[in-house]
Amino acid sequence: MSIKSGKNHYAIPGIIISLLINIAVINAQKVPISFEAYHGYTGTIDYLKKVNAAYPGITELMTIGESTMGRPIHVLVITGMNKGTTIDRHIELRNKRKENIQNVPAMKIHQGKPGHFIGGSTHGNEYTGTEVCLYIIDKLVSAYGNDETITKLIDSRAFYICPMINPDGVYNSVEKGIAQRANSMNKDDDEDGRINEDGPDDIDGDGFITSFRYRDTEGMYVIDDEDPRLMIRLGRDEKTDKQRYSVIREDIDNDKDGKRGEDYESGIDLNRNYPESWWKDDGFAGGSGTYPLSAPETHAMAEFFTNYRNILMAQFYHTSGGFTYRPMGTAPHSRLNPADVAVFDFIMGKKYLEIIGEEVPEAWLYPEKLDQYRKELQGSDADTYSKSRGYELPRGWRVSYNEEGDKRYGYGMATDWLYAQYGIYSITTELWNPEADIPGLEVRDDENRRAAVERALLKYQDDRYDGKLFIDWKSFRHPELGEGETGGWISRYSRNNALPGEPLLNVCEKHWQFELFRASLLPEIIIKDLKTNIIYSGNTSEGTAKRDNDEFRVETGKGKGRYNIIEITATIENTGALATNLADGEELPGNRQDVAWLVAERNNIEFLEGRPFVSLGSLGGREKIPGVSNNPSKKEVKWIIAVRDNTPLKIVVSSLKGGTVYQEINVK
Numbered sequence: 218m219s220i221k222s223g224k225n226h227y228a229i230p231g232i233i234i235s236l237l238i239n240i241a242v243i244n245a246q247k248v249p250i251s252f253e254a255y256h257g258y259t260g261t262i263d264y265l266k267k268v269n270a271a272y273p274g275i276t277e278l279m280t281i282g283e284s285t286m287g288r289p290i291h292v293l294v295i296t297g298m299n300k301g302t303t304i305d306r307h308i309e310l311r312n313k314r315k316e317n318i319q320n321v322p323a324m325k326i327h328q329g330k331p332g333h334f335i336g337g338s339t340h341g342n343e344y345t346g347t348e349v350c351l352y353i354i355d356k357l358v359s360a361y362g363n364d365e366t367i368t369k370l371i372d373s374r375a376f377y378i379c380p381m382i383n384p385d386g387v388y389n390s391v392e393k394g395i396a397q398r399a400n401s402m403n404k405d406d407d408e409d410g411r412i413n414e415d416g417p418d419d420i421d422g423d424g425f426i427t428s429f430r431y432r433d434t435e436g437m438y439v440i441d442d443e444d445p446r447l448m449i450r451l452g453r454d455e456k457t458d459k460q461r462y463s464v465i466r467e468d469i470d471n472d473k474d475g476k477r478g479e480d481y482e483s484g485i486d487l488n489r490n491y492p493e494s495w496w497k498d499d500g501f502a503g504g505s506g507t508y509p510l511s512a513p514e515t516h517a518m519a520e521f522f523t524n525y526r527n528i529l530m531a532q533f534y535h536t537s538g539g540f541t542y543r544p545m546g547t548a549p550h551s552r553l554n555p556a557d558v559a560v561f562d563f564i565m566g567k568k569y570l571e572i573i574g575e576e577v578p579e580a581w582l583y584p585e586k587l588d589q590y591r592k593e594l595q596g597s598d599a600d601t602y603s604k605s606r607g608y609e610l611p612r613g614w615r616v617s618y619n620e621e622g623d624k625r626y627g628y629g630m631a632t633d634w635l636y637a638q639y640g641i642y643s644i645t646t647e648l649w650n651p652e653a654d655i656p657g658l659e660v661r662d663d664e665n666r667r668a669a670v671e672r673a674l675l676k677y678q679d680d681r682y683d684g685k686l687f688i689d690w691k692s693f694r695h696p697e698l699g700e701g702e703t704g705g706w707i708s709r710y711s712r713n714n715a716l717p718g719e720p721l722l723n724v725c726e727k728h729w730q731f732e733l734f735r736a737s738l739l740p741e742i743i744i745k746d747l748k749t750n751i752i753y754s755g756n757t758s759e760g761t762a763k764r765d766n767d768e769f770r771v772e773t774g775k776g777k778g779r780y781n782i783i784e785i786t787a788t789i790e791n792t793g794a795l796a797t798n799l800a801d802g803e804e805l806p807g808n809r810q811d812v813a814w815l816v817a818e819r820n821n822i823e824f825l826e827g828r829p830f831v832s833l834g835s836l837g838g839r840e841k842i843p844g845v846s847n848n849p850s851k852k853e854v855k856w857i858i859a860v861r862d863n864t865p866l867k868i869v870v871s872s873l874k875g876g877t878v879y880q881e882i883n884v885k
């Protein structure tokens with residue numbers, strides 16, 4: 218990249234310099250952050266504002282929309298704000314809008330860089346993702362200027378981090394302690410003329426909304442023999458001689474309509490409200506909401522992704538399970554371009570499995586033997602899609618589409634939408650697998666693995682958190698259900714999220730490493746081997762130059778000045794690992810080819826060979842993708858121009874997702 222630094226250098230006495238350096242090292246983490254407690258909505262907003270204030274040179278805090286309850290949806294942009302360029306800084310609009318009509322805002326500097334989106338808490342009760350986002354923010358900004366690789370990454374790429382896609386859900390789940398997966402809606406669910414009047418309640422007044430258990434011959438729970446604090450859920454037809462219990466959230470019938478918790482803030486599942494495959498095959502609504510993007514939160518996301526078409530990577534954090542869904546969930550394997558599958562599985566999936574410590578499929582380690590693996594699978598009981606790929610997807614890296622049953626997982630999901638409609642390597646990671654994320658967690662063998670993990674977690678919180686995350690059961694008389702007991706995990710710490718402290722830090726570190734790896738795959742365009750050759754230089758007065766078969770003819774005009782005929786050649790190369798587009802990228806509506814422009818004052822230049830811009834297709838990456846013949850990663854460009862002397866010339870290369878770079882041309 219060719220960037221002119223306008224910075225002045227002043228002489229500073231040596232002593233002051235060394236003092237400044239010391240301060241810089243000590244304050245590498247300018248905004249301290251701890252993961253001993255969840256940040257929730259309030260802590261997250263506070264942290265984002267502080268980071269933005271402390272790092273104005275590399276951050277921008279955008280508000281991309283507002284939740285139902287009026288809370289801002291923020292995206293923190295992290296990129297070198299004085300590094301890079303955009304196409305509109307070089308090429309003027311041909312048809313200027315009327316004065317005072319600002320309908321074409323100037324591009325932001327980061328729109329000229331490959332973008333990487335990371336979002337958390339689409340589901341409000343899955344706020345581990347918010348924490349991982351904050352951890353990644355801290356790692357990025359603290360490393361800037363201290364770590365060469367990360368500094369370069371921040372200067373040349375744009376990170377877009379949205380810790381809370383569903384801020385209302387996070388607020389209710391963390392601050393109020395009422396787990397809320399959906400967004401909030403001002404909706405009269407029970408049609409009694411009142412809105413959100415019957416939600417969960419702290420019935421025993423201990424400050425926490427936990428659970429209420431009561432004896433019930435129809436109940437689906439029994440008390441665990443080993444740890445009587447634990448309630449074991451029975452299978453649907455499971456028989457038992459033990460006392461059966463029902464377990465509900467602490468709740469009473471606030472509006473006296475005979476139902477509990479039937480009209481709370483909780484609205485729709487945002488991850489079923491995106492446009493991709495929102496409709497069923499029969500044309501009826503399949504997704505959530507009244508129409509695709511009906512929720513203010515998904516609407517904000519759609520506007521954001523439409524404005525920032527430079528984004529090539531996207532990650533949506535959910536919980537739990539400790540695995541990743543790559544596309545697709547709404548359509549079978551055959552819907553994906555094999556070249557994209559190769560990038561997802563052989564490059565990203567392989568790395569992910571290594572990071573989470575799971576076995577990598579043999580076919581991914583030896584992709585050159587894929588045909589052989591494919592043959593071997595034919596006689597097995599593997600599903601059709603695995604047979605066509607040549608391998609079964611492992612536990613840790615999978616699709617949500619049900620390949621065995623040939624059924625889609627859901628409708629209107631974010632990851633599918635961004636892959637299919639925006640050409641983005643989008644994935645969804647289900648964070649938090651206690652057995653992997655708490656090293657040394659003692660889970661004893663048991664037929665009921667889930668119960669064994671629950672027991673281990675209860676013991677872990679006894680030892681590490683002084684038993685403060687779980688409220689012991691105590692007698693309580695429920696006004697509607699009679700005698701029973703209140704108690705259980707404090708909602709905030711229940712199974713859904715990584716326990717704060719060490720377990721959460723382990724989750725954060727793994728996923729920071731993975732996203733750092735993905736960011737390092739992004740394309741990076743350079744202009745090199747720029748050569749100019751003056752074919753004709755005349756002290757003629759201004760005239761026109763024409764190409765006449767193989768000859769150039771300069772017709773003398775009436776003005777003055779030298780008129781040169783110059784041949785310009787250069788190589789445009791993508792030195793990044795991945796191509797500037799997904800395999801279908803430039804064919805997708807709204808995507809486009811990479812383009813090289815030769816820019817000069819319009820009245821001073823005439824193109825004799827070549828046009829002002831040259832389409833380059835999609836430049837391939839340097840990484841060899843198994844089974845895929847890459848597009849070439851470099852292309853030659855050539856122009857022959859007639860240009861008035863001393864006219865500044867430059868080459869500008871603009872790729873939607875590969876970034877914009879330029880180089881000034883020194884005619885020799």
Ligand SMILES: [Zn+2]
Pocket residue numbers: 340343535536
């Ligand atoms: Zn989720």
